[in-house]
Amino acid sequence: MTINPDLQGRSYPAAEVYDVGREKIREFARAVKATHPAHFDVEAAKALGHSDLVAPPTFAIIVAQRADAQLIEDPDSGIDFSRVVHADQRFTHHRPIIAGDQLRAELHVDGVRAMGGGAMITTRSEITTVDGERVSTTTSSILVRGEGQ
Amino acid sequence: MSLKLEELTVGQEIGTRSIEVTRQDLVKYAGASGDFNPIHWNESFATGVELPGVIAHGMFTMGSAVQLVSDWAGDPAAVVDYQTRFTKPVLVADTTGSSEPGAVIEVAGVVGALDAEAGTARIDLTVTFAGQKVLMKSQAVVKLA
Numbered sequence: 001m002t003i004n005p006d007l008q009g010r011s012y013p014a015a016e017v018y019d020v021g022r023e024k025i026r027e028f029a030r031a032v033k034a035t036h037p038a039h040f041d042v043e044a045a046k047a048l049g050h051s052d053l054v055a056p057p058t059f060a061i062i063v064a065q066r067a068d069a070q071l072i073e074d075p076d077s078g079i080d081f082s083r084v085v086h087a088d089q090r091f092t093h094h095r096p097i098i099a100g101d102q103l104r105a106e107l108h109v110d111g112v113r114a115m116g117g118g119a120m121i122t123t124r125s126e127i128t129t130v131d132g133e134r135v136s137t138t139t140s141s142i143l144v145r146g147e148g149q
Numbered sequence: 150m151s152l153k154l155e156e157l158t159v160g161q162e163i164g165t166r167s168i169e170v171t172r173q174d175l176v177k178y179a180g181a182s183g184d185f186n187p188i189h190w191n192e193s194f195a196t197g198v199e200l201p202g203v204i205a206h207g208m209f210t211m212g213s214a215v216q217l218v219s220d221w222a223g224d225p226a227a228v229v230d231y232q233t234r235f236t237k238p239v240l241v242a243d244t245t246g247s248s249e250p251g252a253v254i255e256v257a258g259v260v261g262a263l264d265a266e267a268g269t270a271r272i273d274l275t276v277t278f279a280g281q282k283v284l285m286k287s288q289a290v291v292k293l294a
Contacts (some may be wrong), residue, residue: 024181024200024284027258030181031178031180031209031212032178032181032209032216033174033213034212034216034219035216035220036219036224038224038225039225048223055225056212056213056219056225057213057219057225057228057289058215059216061182061208065182065183066183080196086207087237088234089208090230090233091231093230141260
């Protein structure tokens, strides 16, 4: 199966709402071995001027990869997930993600480039609150390995 | 925040950190992130897709490396931009049942650039495993003002 070149320029509208919970921030922070008190202790976060616990800098990957799943699971995309390798990742935070946020992600396919028998696909998730406030922009490139790659 | 842009210089070291990783850590990261790709927890699946063994999630390495920057900045929310390329896998040996780590990732950070107008410092991270760089162009931008 080959990657559909018409994916470039495609968008997937924001689907489900992601509710950012305190325990999820704590769980994710432990999983990346973060120890900063602003991830665990509400009073420590407030002392830094935040309204609640602060998510670690890569927490947005949870929301972004849910958005990516729409593309990967799209039968029209031609992507075999077992052949996907993560090539690069970027997070641009317009403001930090804080416990209590209700987030949505709109996915954009910014680039599709043939590489050998496979393809490099660049996607961008625009993460906003349900009220439309911009929170994070994440970009990700995945390499879908062709046969023998 | 106690850091001041005018007191920083390009090339200045911000510190180092060693991250010990076990197979259990990868299972924890899989659960926390929702990325259950079996190459990160199942040996026979990983070798079946031509990997040398179970490898860490690239996002585990990226996510754990930035803690050096969060701690240096004094507030994780100060990290306004963070990017990397994934160049080499981190192979995690199965040490279940012992107290030994399955891999050790080394992280070092230096001030890579200063932007007085934006009030930001760019921290360049060097992230290595078994003597080889596993992340490239790993850069975190910290808002100081």
